[in-house]
Amino acid sequence: xxxxxxxxxxxxxxxxxxxxxxxxxxxxxxxxxAELVEPLGPVFVDAAAALRDFVLRGGKRTRPAFAWTGWxxxxxxxxxxxxxxxxxxxxALELVQACALIHDxxxxxxxxxxxxxxxxVDYEERHRNRSWAGDxxxxxxxxxxxxxxxxxAWADDMxxxxxxxxxxxxxxxxxWAGMRTEVLGGQLLDIYGxxxxxETVAAALRINRYKTAAYTIERPLHMGAALAGADADLxxxxxxxxxxxxxxxxxxxxxxxxxxxxxxxxxxxxxxxxEGKRTVxxxxxxxxxxxxxxxxxxxxxxxxxxxxxxxxxxxxxxVLTELGAADAVEQRITGxxxxxxxxxxxxxxxxxxxxxxxxxxxxxxxxxx
Numbered sequence: 001x002x003x004x005x006x007x008x009x010x011x012x013x014x015x016x017x018x019x020x021x022x023x024x025x026x027x028x029x030x031x032x033x034a035e036l037v038e039p040l041g042p043v044f045v046d047a048a049a050a051l052r053d054f055v056l057r058g059g060k061r062t063r064p065a066f067a068w069t070g071w072x073x074x075x076x077x078x079x080x081x082x083x084x085x086x087x088x089x090x091x092a093l094e095l096v097q098a099c100a101l102i103h104d105x106x107x108x109x110x111x112x113x114x115x116x117x118x119x120x121v122d123y124e125e126r127h128r129n130r131s132w133a134g135d136x137x138x139x140x141x142x143x144x145x146x147x148x149x150x151x152x153a154w155a156d157d158m159x160x161x162x163x164x165x166x167x168x169x170x171x172x173x174x175x176w177a178g179m180r181t182e183v184l185g186g187q188l189l190d191i192y193g194x195x196x197x198x199e200t201v202a203a204a205l206r207i208n209r210y211k212t213a214a215y216t217i218e219r220p221l222h223m224g225a226a227l228a229g230a231d232a233d234l235x236x237x238x239x240x241x242x243x244x245x246x247x248x249x250x251x252x253x254x255x256x257x258x259x260x261x262x263x264x265x266x267x268x269x270x271x272x273x274x275e276g277k278r279t280v281x282x283x284x285x286x287x288x289x290x291x292x293x294x295x296x297x298x299x300x301x302x303x304x305x306x307x308x309x310x311x312x313x314x315x316x317x318x319v320l321t322e323l324g325a326a327d328a329v330e331q332r333i334t335g336x337x338x339x340x341x342x343x344x345x346x347x348x349x350x351x352x353x354x355x356x357x358x359x360x361x362x363x364x365x366x367x368x369x
Contacts, residue, residue, distance in 0.1 A: 018068055018087075022061045025091040029158050030055075050119060051147050051154075055098045058114050063093035063220045065360065070224025070238055073353025086227050088162035089172065093220060095155035100183055100215070102148035106141050107191060108275045112267055120144035152180075164227070171226040179219035186211025193278045194305070201287065204280040205247065212253070213246025217364070237347035241357070244340035248333045248365045254279040255329055255367075259317060270313035276305025280332065285325035296323060330367075337365050 030052045037048045067090035072078065076086075104110075105118040112118060117125065124140025132139070159176065189207045192198075221238040230238075256265050257272030258281060272279060282300065289297035296319050303316055320326050344357055 018065045019061045021087055022064045022091045022094065023056060025088050026055055026094060029088075029091075029154070029161075032161070033154065047143065047147055048150070050122065051098065051151055054102065054119060054147075055094055055151070057116065059094065059097075061091075061094060062360075062364065063097060063216060064090040066217050066242070066357075067093060067220035067224040067227075069353055069356050069360070070221035070230075071228045072224075073238075073349035073357065074225050074228035074230035074234060075350060076228045082165055082168065085163040085165075086168070086224075089159050089164055089227065090220070090224065092155045092158035092162070093215075093223075095151045095158060096180065096183070096215065099148045099151040099155070100187070102144055102151065104187065106144055106148075107187070108271075108277075110267060110271065110275075118144070119147055168227045168229070171229065172223060175219060175222050175226045179215045179223070182210045182214040182219070186214065190277075194276050197278075199278055199283055199286050201280055201283040204278055204283045207278075208247045208250040208280065209243065212250040213243050216249060217246040218242030231348075234348050237343050237349070240343040241340045241347070241361075244336040244343070245361045245364060248336040248340070248361075251280055251329050251333050251336075252365050252367070254281045255326065258313075258320065259326070269310065270308055270316070273304060273308050273313060273316060274306065278304075281320065281325055281329050284328045285320050285323045288323045288325060289319075293323065333365055337361060 030048075033048060037045050064087070068087055071086050071090070077083070101113065102119045105113055106120050110118050111121050116122075120137075120140040120143070122140070123143040124136045127134075127136040127139040159172070164172065186207055186209070189203075190211050193203055193207055218239050219242070221242045222235060225235045225238050254272065254277075257267075257277065257279070258270060260267075260269065262269050282304065285300055286297055289300065299319060300316065303312060308316065340361060341358060344354055344361075347354070349357070
């Protein structure tokens with residue numbers, strides 16, 4: 001069902017309350033896995049604990065918050081009997097996120113995540129410190145792949161065990177399936193983009209659309225609406241808003257990947273350059289440099305995917321700024337955000353949900369460097 005325009009929710013849940021509630025449900029879910037994990041022995045118990053630590057070690061719980069707000073925004077109420085099951089299902093998005101991050105860190109050869117060693121680096125160091133047989137790096141990556149797989153499998157378990165009413169579960173299932181396919185497809189497009197040398201803005205935006213926007217904002221909102229039984233118009237508005245804000249969110253992340261403070265990003269400065277990411281920022285820069293500054297174009301292309309020094313990162317930042325690429329990305333962020341908020345304002349979402357989604361959108365796309 002869909003609420004009428006401007007109808008307030010009766011018991012809106014603030015962002016802080018959602019974060020605490022999501023973490024409570026995640027902790028509860030991990031506790032239910034103990035009986036299943038323990039018979040496999042201490043090695044697997046330790047791996048499950050590593051996943052638990054990774055999931056519960058910070059994070060803004062952005063995806064569950066969007067899904068929950070989408071449900072409330074369709075006129076539902078936190079006091080309803082099924083609200084707990086809905087929030088539990090929404091919380092399972094954090095396990096999908098864990099899978100994506102753990103695998104992404106392997107693919108990108110990232111050494112840190114949120115100020116801690118990445119999962120594959122943690123297990124690489126455990127192997128090395130114990131002088132075990134074989135290659136430490138290969139062992140670390142192998143274990144991390146399995147832990148990421150476990151996160152995705154457990155995400156399905158958490159949804160299945162949430163206790164959703166049958167009708168809501170049936171509406172939810174195809175959206176959940178679509179989201180999982182899109183995030184994996186987006187990751188593959190990202191890998192292909194790095195090796196194929198596709199430098200177009202269109203290719204970079206397609207990656208942003210499916211690797212990040214779909215499972216960060218668009219699909220979570222769609223899930224909330226589906227669980228609520230929202231009508232097609234509200235679902236369409238949510239998806240339009242979610243796509244635009246999701247892409248803007250990734251564009252902001254692209255800027256942080258080059259210009260960001262490690263204290264904010266949790267990753268070394270310039271990591272996106274070292275990883276050779278063909279982001280919209282890079283595509284915009286190369287498009288301009290090819291027409292006006294061939295030397296800058298050569299510098300960018302020969303630097304991508306190499307172990308650039310802090311001094312080289314500083315030089316590349318200056319080049320990207322001088323070419324106008326950073327400003328172009330900022331303008332895209334602004335345009336997408338304004339477009340998204342227009343769609344939200346015109347929707348039939350509740351007044352409280354509109355206010356919350358507006359605040360979340362602005363926080364997700366805010367300049368932070």
